[in-house]
Amino acid sequence: MATTTPSKPSKAADTARDNRAKLLERAMSRHSYSGDALIEVLHTAQELYGFLTPDLLKSIARKLRLPPSRVLGVATFYHFFSLEPKGEHSYIVCLGTACYVKGALGLLETLERRCAKAGRTSPDGKVSVNSARCIGACGLAPAVIRDGEIVGRLTPRQVTEDLDRIGVK
């Protein structure tokens, strides 16, 4: 069965891409191509490709025998799924009560001013900004998950310095 890859494969990346398509195919066959497994399959696709392209969603819809609009509906409903490429770095600002009280909004404002609105990636592809309700690190408030690691007790100034270090304009 032909699988659509999100972009034209270059020769060097050919094997890696084939592998991803194969892994996605395997995930779908593990769920016997059941439409109920849509979320699991989207998870796998997102892990493999980093983000979900229209072609990818279309091929998933076809293989799971689901209407395309349902697939896009699910993919856009959950914040976990991303339809655009993720930035090199990611910042997830915790907006839980403790972090909020300790000034998480200031951190988010700094990030939004310098990079992109929450949920988006900066135009230069450097930084993805996101917010979360509570990441369970209230003792470290205000906390941010920077590239998968929790950084606590941040100030807007530290964030600014951090962004300067990465080279965000």
Place this chain on the structure above:
Amino acid sequence: MSVKTLTIDGKMVTGIAGETIFNVAWNSGVRIPRLCHVGGVSDVGACRLCLVEIEGQKKLMASCMTNVEEGMVVRTNTERLQSHRRLILELLFAERNHICAVCVMNGQCELQDMAEELGMDHVRMRYLFPKLEVDTSHERFGLDHNRCILCTRCVRVCDEVEGAHTWDLKGRGVNSLIIADLGEPWGQSDTCTSCGKCVQVCPTGALFSKGRTVGEMRKDRRFLKYIVTAREKHQWIR
């Protein structure tokens, strides 16, 4: 099938187990306001206008999603419900760009009728005025997101009656939008059969036939009953 006896607005009524309060009420002549319900397709409880009070329960229940129980005492039109309904309508109006004076459905719109019926004559909150698109790529119909109330009648009729499932909802909360296929322009949709059922069930002017101007759009609601009866009972009644 067991029969349930209950009281709706002081009136003794009977319904069959598994029937909703909404259906039993309408069948016995109690009109509960609604926008997302349309006879012939499933209910989702999206508009919240059909909220009712049930004795012994603190929460208000959407009557289209609650089944009848023996001995239930239901009130459908108390002061509290009326004020909630007006508030819900105000929020619906404020969420998008509902301006009746320039709408194709002016005079025939279910949202407008509901506002009139429930005495909602002004909106207390500020309109959000979101910048939304109008999709006129389909050769016969148009979709104006500015007038959509996200009742999902079109989604359900397309899925359950036509079987195409062209429509669905994208995003969540205030950012939700009706989408065709993968968010493509309607005219480019592979799955759409151009049957027009979605246009006929849309309560507002969000889905309309092209070529209609202000107040000119008419919708035929009987067709759905005709199709559903034909399919379920093999009787073709006009």
